[in-house]
Amino acid sequence: MEIVMKRIILATLIISAVLNLNCPAAGAWAKLGHATIGHIAQEHLTHRAQKTLEKYLDGRPLAAIASDADAYRGQWTMDLGFVPTNIGEARPSWIKGFDFSTPDNIVPYSHMITVDQEFNVYPTDNLNGEYIDNIAYYVTKLAQELKDNAENMDPYERYKKIALIVHFLGDMHCPVHIVYRSDNLTKGKFKINWKGESVNYHGWWDKFIFDAYYDWSFSDMASLVDIANKKQIAEITKGDIYDYAQDSARSCWSAACKYKEGDTIDRNYPTDARDLLFSQLRNAGYRLAKILNDIL
Secondary structure (H helix, E strand, C coil), X not given: CHHHXXXXXXXXXXXXXXXXXXXXXXXXXXXXXXXXXXHHHHHCCCHHHHHHHHHHCCCCCHHXXXXXXXXXXXHHHHHCCCCCXXXXXXXXXXXXXXCCCCHHXXXXXXXXXXXXXXXXXXXXXXXXXXXXXXXXXXXXXXXXXXXXXXXXXXXXXXXXXXXXXXXXXXXXXXXXXEEEHHHCEECCCCEEEECCEEEEHHHHHHCHHXXXXXXXXXXXXXHHHCCCCHHHHHHHCXXXXXXXXXXXXXXXXXXXXXXXXXXXXXXXXXXXCHHHHHHHHHHHHHHHHXXXXXXX
């Protein structure tokens, strides 16, 4: 009965994701961005990886599950042993005052990477006893677990791990999902002015940058972004997950530093930032495909 219920939950989650693919939402890159990354990755999977994912995801594409982690963020990371449920004195300053009284708020949702002044990503999620955001560490762990034992995993647990990898690769390539410790730039959590409104800079990169593409499908966006040749893709996917995270942090540095509290975003900035948006979506898609090809 328990296995049947888990399969029902899995099917429900995937169907829900398909129905909501093009709906606007918060979360890094919004649903359009995450689905675009998933679609690009799908197009660059090996035949073996395609067939394996088809079996593991009941035939659903990566684009359909790309934003599931946003809906089940805290619970999944806690279930899989990420982000301790009781971090006590190790709790970093950015989550002090966080409401831990309800199940959904037991833990902060880790969907960032943390880098030093050289853009190096820390090797774990603990720095001198302090919990730090590090999804590069989590993706590395999840990928190894799937590579070692995917076939024998509980279907729902396997689905969660695949969905988190898909989503985290997208998060990793978003400018405001990178914590630059040396400059105390933490996730763009400050207010800026955009078209006469006070909005969160983190939220601007998560959502408002896609305003110009509001009526696009993820396949439309992917066709515009997925333009690299084989040699370029080989260069983009060279290295490991930590190399990907470091390259992303270096590429996003100027965007993360572009504005400060109270600044007004120039109306032309979405056009100016378009090249970065497209390259980050493209890189995330190719790198996601590389990871999945390696582990499946």
